[in-house]
Amino acid sequence: MMSVEVAIKDGAKTTGEGPHWDDTTRSLLYVDIMDGGVVRWNSVTGQQEAKHFDEDVGFVVPCRKGGYIMGLGRKLAHMDWDSGKVTVLHEVAPKGSKNRFNDGKCDPRGRVWAGTMGRETEPANPEREMGELFSLGLDGQLVSHKDKIDISNGLAWAEDNRTMYYIDSLPRKVYGFDYDIDTGNISNQRTVVDFGEGTVDTLGFPDGMTIDTEGKLWVACYRVGKVVRFDPLSGKEMRTIEFPALRTTSCCFGGKNLDELYVTCGRTGASEEELEKYPLSGSVFKVTGLGVKGYPATIYEG
Ligand SMILES: O=C(O)[C@H](O)[C@@H](O)[C@H](O)[C@H](O)CO
Numbered sequence: 001m002m003s004v005e006v007a008i009k010d011g012a013k014t015t016g017e018g019p020h021w022d023d024t025t026r027s028l029l030y031v032d033i034m035d036g037g038v039v040r041w042n043s044v045t046g047q048q049e050a051k052h053f054d055e056d057v058g059f060v061v062p063c064r065k066g067g068y069i070m071g072l073g074r075k076l077a078h079m080d081w082d083s084g085k086v087t088v089l090h091e092v093a094p095k096g097s098k099n100r101f102n103d104g105k106c107d108p109r110g111r112v113w114a115g116t117m118g119r120e121t122e123p124a125n126p127e128r129e130m131g132e133l134f135s136l137g138l139d140g141q142l143v144s145h146k147d148k149i150d151i152s153n154g155l156a157w158a159e160d161n162r163t164m165y166y167i168d169s170l171p172r173k174v175y176g177f178d179y180d181i182d183t184g185n186i187s188n189q190r191t192v193v194d195f196g197e198g199t200v201d202t203l204g205f206p207d208g209m210t211i212d213t214e215g216k217l218w219v220a221c222y223r224v225g226k227v228v229r230f231d232p233l234s235g236k237e238m239r240t241i242e243f244p245a246l247r248t249t250s251c252c253f254g255g256k257n258l259d260e261l262y263v264t265c266g267r268t269g270a271s272e273e274e275l276e277k278y279p280l281s282g283s284v285f286k287v288t289g290l291g292v293k294g295y296p297a298t299i300y301e302g
């Protein structure tokens with residue numbers, strides 16, 4: 001039986017994002033973007049620790065050599081948890097009035113992929129085409145792959161490493177690219193899931209995503225409180241999970257058997273009325289009993 005429960009009540013004050021399951025510690029790592037927060041929640045002890053930075057944190061991933069890589073405003077930085085020391089690795093060029101890193105994730109070789117977006121006056125309303133998609137190689141070099149993006153968001157790789165999936169939220173599309181795992185290059189962009197023209201009432205905006213071991217995509221649908229499982233081959237919806245919070249932002253598989261889906265969401269942009277109706281906005285949810293599993297999350301190997 002499928003069930004949706006609250007794993008971390010009030011997990012985020014602003015927009016919770018970028019959930020990453022750390023297998024070795026059975027912890028969930030995620031960010032609280034506009035709070036400049038990086039949170040580590042231990043699922044075994046229920047203990048939660050957080051770090052705060054003075055700029056927006058778009059994403060965070062662990063590094064093999066220790067510490068974490070995070071998107072901090074326009075910077076990619078390494079962060080040592082214990083000392084809190086931040087080392088800036090790269091800073092991307094300013095675009096518009098205030099571009100910043102948003103979602104990011106590691107590919108199966110351990111490169112970091114992360115994209116940017118323009119300043120948002122309210123969620124899903126950024127300065128257009130200010131985003132760019134980058135990768136941080138194992139050699140520490142930053143490579144730009146694509147520009148004129150609106151809101152750089154979810155990333156996932158197919159099991160054979162030959163396809164990369166990527167979301168730009170405002171065109172409301174999940175794209176597929178041919179992926180060269182050896183060079184880390186993308187080519188042959190196509191649309192694999194189209195959220196459709198016009199109305200955003202049913203599916204909202206595609207935001208973060210993950211892939212299951214059957215090759216299907218789980219996409220968080222921002223503004224409608226759903227995570228939808230899509231078949232990237234047909235572009236069709238296969239299954240919908242609903243949440244008691246509308247601003248669902250991302251998801252990842254976790255738990256001992258990687259068969260639980262952890263789902264982040266946000267409060268930022270919600271009216272008082274929305275928060276009253278959905279008081280769990282900002283919490284992290286856990287879905288069990290789905291009958292599917294994910295892959296262990298990859299980390300930065302550089
Ligand atoms: O989490 C993100 O990716 C963005 O930073 C948020 O602002 C919203 O989720 C986005 O606007 C909806 O697509």
Ligand SMILES: [Zn+2]
Nearest residue numbers: 103153207208
């Ligand atoms: Zn997002």
